[in-house]
Amino acid sequence: MAAERPPGNRSPMGEALTWASRIMSVGMVMSLPAVLGGWLDERLGTEALAAIGLVVGFVAGLTWLVRLSVGQQR
Numbered sequence: 001m002a003a004e005r006p007p008g009n010r011s012p013m014g015e016a017l018t019w020a021s022r023i024m025s026v027g028m029v030m031s032l033p034a035v036l037g038g039w040l041d042e043r044l045g046t047e048a049l050a051a052i053g054l055v056v057g058f059v060a061g062l063t064w065l066v067r068l069s070v071g072q073q074r
Contacts, residue, residue, distance in 0.1 A: 022068060030061030 010018075037053025040046070 026061050026064050030057045033057035
């Protein structure tokens with residue numbers, strides 16, 4: 001019995017790897033601005049850039065997740 005292929009004629013493993021890369025990308029988009037802000041805080045002697053990076057990363061990641069979900073509904 002052959003496994004049923006998802007739309008687009010991809011193998012199930014290919015589809016899983018596609019979703020894994022999307023999830024990792026969203027995680028990096030959410031976390032890297034905060035890490036960069038923390039690094040800049042240390043270099044510049046400030047205290048607000050990590051918090052700003054956290055907010056920017058959260059908004060960017062949430063926006064990306066919404067676009068992914070809208071794209072899957074079509």
